[in-house]
Amino acid sequence: MPTITLLILTFAAAFIALFMPIRYGNRFAFASSLAIFAYSVYLFITFPISPDYQNVVNYPWIESLGIHFKVGMDGISVLMVMLTTFLTPLIIFSVRKSEPRPRAFYSLLLFMEMAMIGAFVSMDGFLFYIFWEIALIPIYFICLLWGGKDRVRITLKFFIYTLTGSLFMLVALIYLYLHTAGQHSFDIQALYAAGKSLDAQHQCILFWFFFLAFGIKMPIFPLHTWQPDTYTEASTQGTMMLSGIMLKMGIYGLIRWMIPMLPLGFSQNSQYAMWLAVIGVIYAGIIAFTQKDMKRLLAYSSISHVGLIAAGIFAFNAQGLQGSVIQMLSHGINVVGLFFVVDIIQSRTGTRDLGSLGGIRLKAPFLATIFAIIMLGAVALPLTDGFPGEFLLISGIFKFDSITGAIAGLTIIIGAVYMLRSYQGSMLGETSVWTDNFTDITLAEKTILIPIVIMVIVIGVCPNLFLRVSEPAIMKLLSGM
Amino acid sequence: MNTLIILSVLGVITLFAEIFRFRKGLFPLILIGLAAAFTFTVMDYNNPQVYFGMMNFDNYAVIFSSAILVIAFLWFMMAQNYFLQETSVTDHFALILFSLVGAVVMVSFNNLTMLFLGIEILSVSVYALAASDKSSVMSNESGFKYFLMGSFATGFLLFGITLIYGVTGSFDLTTIHQHIATGDQPGLALAGVLLLLVGLSFKSSLAPFHFWAPDVYEGAPTTVTTYMATVVKTAAFAAFFRLFSTCFAGIAGQWTQVIWWMVILTLFVGNISAVRQKSLKRMLAYSSVAHAGYIAIAILSMSATSASAIFYYTLTYSISSITAFTILFIVSRHKNSKDISAFEGMSKANPLVSFAMTVAMLSLAGIPPTAGFFGKYFIFFTAIHSGYTLLVLLAIVAALIGVYYYFRVIIAMYFKPEQQLVPIKVGILHRIVLIITTILTIMLGIFPDLIMGWL
Numbered sequence: 001m002p003t004i005t006l007l008i009l010t011f012a013a014a015f016i017a018l019f020m021p022i023r024y025g026n027r028f029a030f031a032s033s034l035a036i037f038a039y040s041v042y043l044f045i046t047f048p049i050s051p052d053y054q055n056v057v058n059y060p061w062i063e064s065l066g067i068h069f070k071v072g073m074d075g076i077s078v079l080m081v082m083l084t085t086f087l088t089p090l091i092i093f094s095v096r097k098s099e100p101r102p103r104a105f106y107s108l109l110l111f112m113e114m115a116m117i118g119a120f121v122s123m124d125g126f127l128f129y130i131f132w133e134i135a136l137i138p139i140y141f142i143c144l145l146w147g148g149k150d151r152v153r154i155t156l157k158f159f160i161y162t163l164t165g166s167l168f169m170l171v172a173l174i175y176l177y178l179h180t181a182g183q184h185s186f187d188i189q190a191l192y193a194a195g196k197s198l199d200a201q202h203q204c205i206l207f208w209f210f211f212l213a214f215g216i217k218m219p220i221f222p223l224h225t226w227q228p229d230t231y232t233e234a235s236t237q238g239t240m241m242l243s244g245i246m247l248k249m250g251i252y253g254l255i256r257w258m259i260p261m262l263p264l265g266f267s268q269n270s271q272y273a274m275w276l277a278v279i280g281v282i283y284a285g286i287i288a289f290t291q292k293d294m295k296r297l298l299a300y301s302s303i304s305h306v307g308l309i310a311a312g313i314f315a316f317n318a319q320g321l322q323g324s325v326i327q328m329l330s331h332g333i334n335v336v337g338l339f340f341v342v343d344i345i346q347s348r349t350g351t352r353d354l355g356s357l358g359g360i361r362l363k364a365p366f367l368a369t370i371f372a373i374i375m376l377g378a379v380a381l382p383l384t385d386g387f388p389g390e391f392l393l394i395s396g397i398f399k400f401d402s403i404t405g406a407i408a409g410l411t412i413i414i415g416a417v418y419m420l421r422s423y424q425g426s427m428l429g430e431t432s433v434w435t436d437n438f439t440d441i442t443l444a445e446k447t448i449l450i451p452i453v454i455m456v457i458v459i460g461v462c463p464n465l466f467l468r469v470s471e472p473a474i475m476k477l478l479s480g481m
Numbered sequence: 482m483n484t485l486i487i488l489s490v491l492g493v494i495t496l497f498a499e500i501f502r503f504r505k506g507l508f509p510l511i512l513i514g515l516a517a518a519f520t521f522t523v524m525d526y527n528n529p530q531v532y533f534g535m536m537n538f539d540n541y542a543v544i545f546s547s548a549i550l551v552i553a554f555l556w557f558m559m560a561q562n563y564f565l566q567e568t569s570v571t572d573h574f575a576l577i578l579f580s581l582v583g584a585v586v587m588v589s590f591n592n593l594t595m596l597f598l599g600i601e602i603l604s605v606s607v608y609a610l611a612a613s614d615k616s617s618v619m620s621n622e623s624g625f626k627y628f629l630m631g632s633f634a635t636g637f638l639l640f641g642i643t644l645i646y647g648v649t650g651s652f653d654l655t656t657i658h659q660h661i662a663t664g665d666q667p668g669l670a671l672a673g674v675l676l677l678l679v680g681l682s683f684k685s686s687l688a689p690f691h692f693w694a695p696d697v698y699e700g701a702p703t704t705v706t707t708y709m710a711t712v713v714k715t716a717a718f719a720a721f722f723r724l725f726s727t728c729f730a731g732i733a734g735q736w737t738q739v740i741w742w743m744v745i746l747t748l749f750v751g752n753i754s755a756v757r758q759k760s761l762k763r764m765l766a767y768s769s770v771a772h773a774g775y776i777a778i779a780i781l782s783m784s785a786t787s788a789s790a791i792f793y794y795t796l797t798y799s800i801s802s803i804t805a806f807t808i809l810f811i812v813s814r815h816k817n818s819k820d821i822s823a824f825e826g827m828s829k830a831n832p833l834v835s836f837a838m839t840v841a842m843l844s845l846a847g848i849p850p851t852a853g854f855f856g857k858y859f860i861f862f863t864a865i866h867s868g869y870t871l872l873v874l875l876a877i878v879a880a881l882i883g884v885y886y887y888f889r890v891i892i893a894m895y896f897k898p899e900q901q902l903v904p905i906k907v908g909i910l911h912r913i914v915l916i917i918t919t920i921l922t923i924m925l926g927i928f929p930d931l932i933m934g935w936l
Contacts, residue, residue: 062928062933064930130849130850133848134849137843137848145895152892156888156892159888160881160884160885163881163884167877167881170861171861171865171877174861174865175870178865178866
């Protein structure tokens, strides 16, 4: 019941937000998303430490095709739902008063939240696919209507690119469905059994089909070419939605759908997939180092961080998987905070170019402090949220193969380089003509950044608060193979 | 049979209405007549009747006839506006009603002569309608082209029928099925099958017999194009599948290879050509060719679920097409242009119409949660079930190309215009049509089981 309540509440909020009088639109959207967050916190606090699914609801939807509306949460999903519902109110609150068509904007953001929550709690393969696809429509319109100058071409490229991966995933799902025992069904357990029953060659082909879908979403090198342009051209809220939550859908898909279903395919191909991920980590990191546009820099840093998470998953041990779970949380929080800081800088100075900025610390010390904390979180300083994740991930990869682990470990250095460089370029040094009149952050902006900073510290100091919830499910996943 | 009687009588009354100057009440009368025909058709469900061995009103015929009648009902609501401005509205309506008779015959035939009759009744009326805009050179060209090439294709059909008769000694479908079901066939039978394939592929606009479609669709008046893209296509595919699944399923190994290549050709020619089109009407024409390719995949797979897949796809495609063509009709009337650029900025001026068009475009592209997605899903599902996985992968690539040009329309609508646009006035009948089709598209996309369980 609670799972469905979450979905219905979010859908209702999205629908009503479309018709709210413009004066109350902001407050309604923010209040409703906050209420949904409160509800999911309650679900998290009362969540039993167990490897099983909780709050499972199962309604037949399209009987003739074996499709059920089956949703439920386990330790991993509840953390993802928490992340989604935590970030959405912040994203909604960050919408500036000057944005045109505010009602449509809030409605699309809430629709996207619903679709992403749905993807995280689906226990039916087809339902997962439907939510996966539906999440694309709001983000497409968000990028199209509120984006930068070249948005038409870039968002269409993003849409078609992502759709390609999704359609290959659909073919794989249909194939697995046809191999489920007895009465065909899309139920997650039935699909698991079907995948395990296939021979190694077919499992390998299906592995790469799923990899295509999830690899494009995250993205993993070399399927990443859509990402920097899309992140740069989209409006801040669009980018925050994409990087904060939507790419986690891809990582979640790996853990929930691909690995348990195709064990042979996974064990034979995980090495190649890990190489791609690690190449992406280094490659994107080096490109991030050369960027002058802060938003583009963060986009490449996102590819780098996600490559590390994916590599940890492909390592397939307790450290790698737990590391990926906690790093998903930290990365989501960090990247939303960082993109918002860039948005603040851009709205004040009109530019994101590191060459033109400088000395903001002198004019806005509060912003500089907050930026420093979040940035250090992204760099994975111990006691910040990036550290437990990165430590676990690198140790997981190292356990799998020491050389790959060492190369992946370079991310510690490369990540620090470009992050510190972006901080130095914007915050330190002398003020420039653009930053001379920089006003410090307002109360509204503090309301968004302070919870993020709090979470950066909390996750960094006690990551076990979250890790213990997902641990049983991860152990079950590891032992099930 | 009642369906045919009602439709024919309706057509005759419409013809005679001209003499008695009965124009005002004609339109409501036709709608009532169509509703009555629909009711009688639905009553025949699970109650198969065979008439003289020539026509068999089994569930297949009932389902497709009801779909055709629903589409025709929506079409009349859409087209009433256009024909009222013509002096000879009665002639045009009568032609449509007679062609509906042909369509019903085409989905319920049990004898090859009835197939031929049905196709001819359907087509001749549409030839005349395509040329109905006498002042437009393009309309004249389209009618003439359609007539010439259509008659040529019917020639192929007749030749095929003759050869099949030569092999089996009968026009009756069950007898043919008994003769051809087993083992070795004389080359004559296969030749007959292939000639029938050519004739029917022309009607369904499958490549490489599709070359008439873009010109004819673009030249004909928009309302007639809508009829061609919806009813004619539905009837053609229903007839195609009925013939091939009843008679020639046994020798499927001989002709599936041909259809396989035709499908690939159709999908890519249709989708790639549509990409370059600036005129929305011509783009929809090429996309109609592409959709024929998708439906043909279900004929190729020839499985138990093919019939319902074809039914669902043609119905949902027709509904989305009616939306798209209605809005094209409204916009082209207002702006005197059928280009995609005429849609620019429409979201500010007519937000609800833009929403309807967006839903239609999403459905045609095959994006959930619209009905078009499930249409493609069912088709892909039957194909994978029958082992045509490679074909499905190629069809997916074609579908992605399709996304590109359908989204061009959506992008144009939500583009910021330079100057303030005047909202386009939309008539009450068009509004009702758009509301019905949009609701149906979304509802059938979320609950496809509503219509899937019947066949």
